[in-house]
Amino acid sequence: MNEVPWSLHLLSEVLAAFSVDDPHALRNVINRVAEAVDAEVVAILRQGTISHCIGLNAAEQPLLIAHAKDHPASIQLSSGLLYTYWAPMGEGALLVVGRLMEAFNLEERSLLRAMGRSIQLSAQVLQAVTAEREAKDAALLQATHDAMTGLPSRSLVLERLEAILCGSVAGERVATVLFVDIDRFKQINDVHGHASGDQFLIAVADVLRKVVRSGDLVGRLSGDEFVVITSTAMRQDAEALAARIIEQVSQPLVLAGKLVSHSPSIGIAFAIAGDSAETVIENADMAMYRAKDRGRGCYACYVPSMRLNAQQRAAIEADLRRGVRQGEIRPYLQPIVNLSDRRLIGFEALARWQHPLRGLLAPSEFISVAEDTGLIVEIDTLILKEACAIIGGWRLAHPEQQLQLSVNVSGRTFVDPSLPDHVARALQSSGLDANNLYLEITETMLVEDIDSTTQVVERLKQLGVRLAIDDFGTGYSSLLYLKRFPVGILKIDRSFIDGLGVDREDEVIVKAVIGVARALDIDLVAEGVETERQLEMLMELGCDYVQGYLFGRPCDAEAAEALLNRQETLARAG
Amino acid sequence: MPADPIVDPMAAADADSAASARPEGVADGTGEPNRDALGHPLNDSTVDPQGDSGSERWIQVGSSILVDSEQAVREALAPILASGQPKLVLLFCSPSHDLALSAALVADQIGAAGLIGCSTAGELAPDRSCRGGIAIWALGGDGFSVSTGLGQGSARGLRQAASDAAHCLDGLQRRAHTVLVVLADGLCGDQMEVVRGAYDVAGVDVPLVGGCAGDDMAMQATQQIFGRRVLDNAVVAAAISSDAPLGIGVSHCWEPLGEPMLVTSSDGTSVSTLEDRPALDVYLDAFDAPEEVRSDPELFASWATTRPLGIRRRDRIEIRYVSGADFQSRQLLTIAEVPQGGLAFLMQGDAHSVLEATHMACQMACEGLQGAPLKGMLLFDCVARRSVLQDERISEEIRRINAVRGDLPVGGFYTYGEIARTKGAGGFHNQTLVALALA
Secondary structure (H helix, E strand, C coil), rough: HHHHHHHHHHHHHHHHHHCCCCHHHHHHHHHHHHCCCCEEEEEEEEEEEEEECCCCCCCHHHHHHHHHCCCEEEEEEEEEEEEEEEEECCCCCEEEEEECCCCCHHHHHHHHHHHHHHHHHHHHHHHHHHHHHHHHHHHHHHECCCCCCCEEEEHHHHHHHHHHHHHHCCCEEEEEEEEECCCCCCHHHHHHHHHHHHHHHHHHHHHHHHHHEEEEEEEECCCCCEEEEEEEEEEEHHHHHHHHHHHHHHCCCCCCCCCCCEEEEEEEEECCCCCCCHHHHHHHHHHHHHHHCCCCCEEEEEHHHHHHHHHHHHHHHHHHHHHCCCCEEEEEEEEEECCCCCCEEEEEEEEEEEEECCCCEEEHHHHHHHHHHCCCHHHHHHHHHHHHHHHHHHHCCCCCCEEEEEEEECHHHCCCCHHHHHHHHHHHCCCCCHHEEEEEEEEEHHHCCCCHHHHHHHHHHHCEEEEEEEEECCCCCHHHHHHCEEEEEECCCCHHHHHHCHHHHHHHHHHHHHHHHHHCCEEEEEEEEEEEHHHHHHHHHHCCCEEECCCCCCCHHHHHHHHHHHHHHHHEEE | CCCCCCCCCCCCHHHCCCCCHCCCCCCCCCCCCCCCCCEEECCCCCCCCCCCCEEEEEEEEECCCCCHHHHHHHHHHHHHHHHHHCEEEEEEECCCCCCHHHHHHHHHHCCCCCCEEEEEEEEEEEHHHHCEEEEEEEEEEECEEEEEEEEEECCCEEEHHHHHHHHHHHHHCCCCCEEEEECCCCCCCCCHHHHHHHHHHHHHCCEEEEECCCCCCCCCCCEECCEEEEEECEEEEHHHHHHHCEEEEEEEECCCCCCEEEEEEEEEEEEEECEEHHHHHHHHHHHCCHHHCCCCCHHHHHHHHCEEEEEEEEECEEEEEEEEEECCEEEECCCCCCCCEEEEEEEEHHHHHHHHHHHHHHHHHHHCCCCCCEEEEEEEEHHHHHHHHHHHHHHHHHHHHHHCCCCEEEEEEEECCCEECCCCCCCCCCCCCCEEEEE
C-alpha cells in the first residue's frame, strides 16, 4: 500500500471538493468529510447555530447546539452512541463529526482537526474568489451590456454575430439579422421627456425578449435601435418573425400616465459567405430605411441596390444640413382661389430647396431624409417664419388684401412644445394677423398621439391660429376632433379630385366632405385642381376654394406678388 | 407459489383503509403534489391499522421471460396475487418491454399497494437469472408498513430528486426496523449524489439499499416507474418498516491489480490523470488492452465492464464502474465520482471472486436478521458481475444464492450501480452485490 498516510489523501479529496463553480461546495465538502471517516454526522456550528448538517434530523440537531460549549466525546442518539469530535475551524466556528459506535482514533482526530481549519480557510478563499469573480462578471456585464435594458450592447452583438458567421449554422439555415428601429422615437422623447423615453425603451426590450425564439440574440445598438440575431431556413421565417415583432412592439404603451402609440420599422438581412458582422448589420440597417420609406411600421428585406441608395441618402443628408445652414431652403407659394369669383385669397407655403448644383428640388427629393434626421423641425419653422414675413410684408403694399397663409407642419414639428413660441414670434415679427394663418397638418397627426398634441393645439388656439386638415378623407375622418380642435379649413385630397367626372365613388366622397364642412361651418379647399371639368363639378357640389395647377404652380415670392398685382390691376380695371 | 407464504386475509381491507391515511405532501421538485390519473396523491403511504399487534409478513417474487408484455406481467404477477393483497410491489422490467403498459397492468391488479420499479440490465428471480424479462418482487402482511416517494431530477443531477423521494419516510408508520429502497436513473449525473440526497432525509436511523436502473447495456437511457408513471432522470423510493429485523449484505470481492495511484486530476465522473499521466493510457497499458479496444468506444465499454477502478476508503475499497472513455481527451468516464486527490486502484476479478461475493453478501444480509427466520431477499446485482460470469456460469450464482436463502423468495435486478448505506454517510457501490434480507 501507499506509504503516504491515507488521511492525507482524504484531506486532499475533501479540499478538492471546493469549486467556485459549485454553489453547494460547502455542502459537498461535509459529505466528503463524512465519507472519508465513515461518519454518520457532520455539522458546522457558527455562533450557536448550525449552518450545515447531515445525518441528524431537525429534532436531533439541537443536541449539537446544546453541547457546543462542553464538546463531549459522545452523545446518545436513539440509534446508538454517537462518538464525536469537535474540530475548531477558527473565528468561533466548529466542525462537528460524529460516528456511531466507534470512537475516532488519533490519526482520524488529527485529520479532522486539519480538515476543520482547512475547510474554514478554503471557504474564506472561496468566498473571496467568488466575490472577485462576481465583481469581474459585473464589470464584464457592464462593458458588454446596455445598463438600461440589460441587453447586449453593440460590441457584444458584433462579437456574437461574428462568432456565428465564423461557425456553422445548422442545416440549411442562415444567420439573419433584424434591425429594429422605433419610428419617431425622438418625438416620444421630446414630448414625454427622457425618463419616459427610457421607460419606453425598456418596455420595447422586454417585448423583443419575449417575442424571439430561445437561442435568438436581442441587442441594443444605440438609442432606439435594436437588433435581433437569429437563423432562418427561409425568407418567410424572417418575415414572420418581423411581423410578430411589429405586432407586439406596436401595442400602445402607457408613459407618464398617457397612452402612447408607436411602431417599429424593421430591416432584414441574410448573411452570405464572407460577410462580416458589420456588413450584415449595415445591410439590415439599410433595409430598415427602406421600410421607413414604405410608410413605417413595416419591414423590408435587404437587396444589394439598397447600399447605393444608402450612400446617396447619406450624401443627401450631409448636403441638406449644409443647405439648411446656408439658407437654400425657401418657401414657394401656391395660390388658393375663391371658386365663386376666382379671386386669389391666399397661398399655401411649400418648401423648396434651391440647390446650387442641382437646381430647384421638390420636397420628394429631401423631406424623408429631413424627417429621419430631425432636420424637418428646423425646415418647418424656417418656412413658417419666412412665409409669414413675405405675406406680412405685403400688408403695406396691398392693404386691401386679407391674404391667408397655410404652412405645412410635419408630425414631429407639430408635437414640438416650442412650436407655439415659433408661431407667436413669426406672427409678431411679420405683423400677420393670427386669423389669417393656418397650420396645415394631416388628420393622422392630430389623432395619433392626441395627448401630446392637445397641449400644443390649446396654445395655438390661444394665439388665434387655426388648423387646416390636409388630405382630408384619407385618414381617420373622425368628426369628434373637428369639433374639439380649432379647425378652420378642410382640404380635400387630390386623389378624390382626380376622380371627379371619372369615378362616381369619388364624387360621393367629395360631396360628403363638403356636407361635413358645411355642417361644422368649416371652409373647404379642393387640392390638385387641374381641369375646367373638375372646377365645374366642384362648383356644382358647393366647394369654397380651390388650388392646383389650373390656377398656378408653387412659385417664389416675386412671382406670387406678380399674381397679386395682376389681380389688383384686373380688379381696378373691372 | 412461495415456499411458505404468510397470507394476510385482511390485507386488502388494510390497504383500503390505508388510502385515507395517505399524506398529501409530496416531493418531485415541482412544488406540486404528484397525483395519478384519478387524482390520488402519488407519494403513497400504506399504513397498517393493526400496528405492531399483528406480525404477519410475506414476501413473494414472480418472473417471466415471455416476450409479450401483457402475458409476461400476468405470469409474473400470478404468484404474488395468489399470496394475497400486497402492500408494496417492485417491478423490474427489461427495456425490451413496454414499461408504461407493464406498470399500468400491474397497477390495475394490486389495488392500493405502492408500486415502484425501473428498467433493468437483467432480472433476478427464484431459480432464474434472465435478460429481456420481467421480475416482480412484493411484500405484504400486517407486519410491514410501506410508503413510496418520487423525485424528478434533471441532467444536472439527482441529489434533490433523491431527497424528494426519500421524504416518503415522513408519512411512514415506523415499526422496529426500517429501510429505504432507492431506485435511480443510472445514466444521470454523479450517482454519489443519490446517496447523499437520500441520506439528507433518512439520516443515521434509516439504512439505504437500492440500485441504478439499467437499459440492457445500451447505455443510452433508463427509466423509473412510480405507480403508472414512467420517468427518466428520476429517483423513486419505497420506505419499508417491519416488526422483524432487516439485514443488509454488501460484497464485491474484486482485488487490486498492483499499487494504488494518486488521482491527480478528476472532475466528478471524469478522470483525467492518474499519477499525472492520462488516465485512459494508464488504464489501457496496465490491463494490456488489446488493440481493438484502444479506439472503438463500444468495444472499450464492453471490455472495461470487468476492469473497474477501486477507491481507497477508510477500511475498504469502493468500486467504480468504468462506463466509457473519451479518446480525444484521454479521460476515463465512471458512473460515480472518483475524487481528485484520492487513491485509486485498478481492480481485477474472476468468476470465482464474483461467486464468492454473492455468497458473502447473502450471508451477511442473513446474519443481520439476528437469528430471525428469513422470509425473502431483495438483490441489486451489478451487471458487470454478470459479464464476468457470462451466460454459462450465471446459474452458479443462482445456486450460491439458493444455498443461503434455501427455498425462500428472492428477486431483484442487474444494475448500473448499487446503493447500500449501513454505516457512515456514503454508500454508493459499483460491481457489487447488495442484498436485503427480510425476516
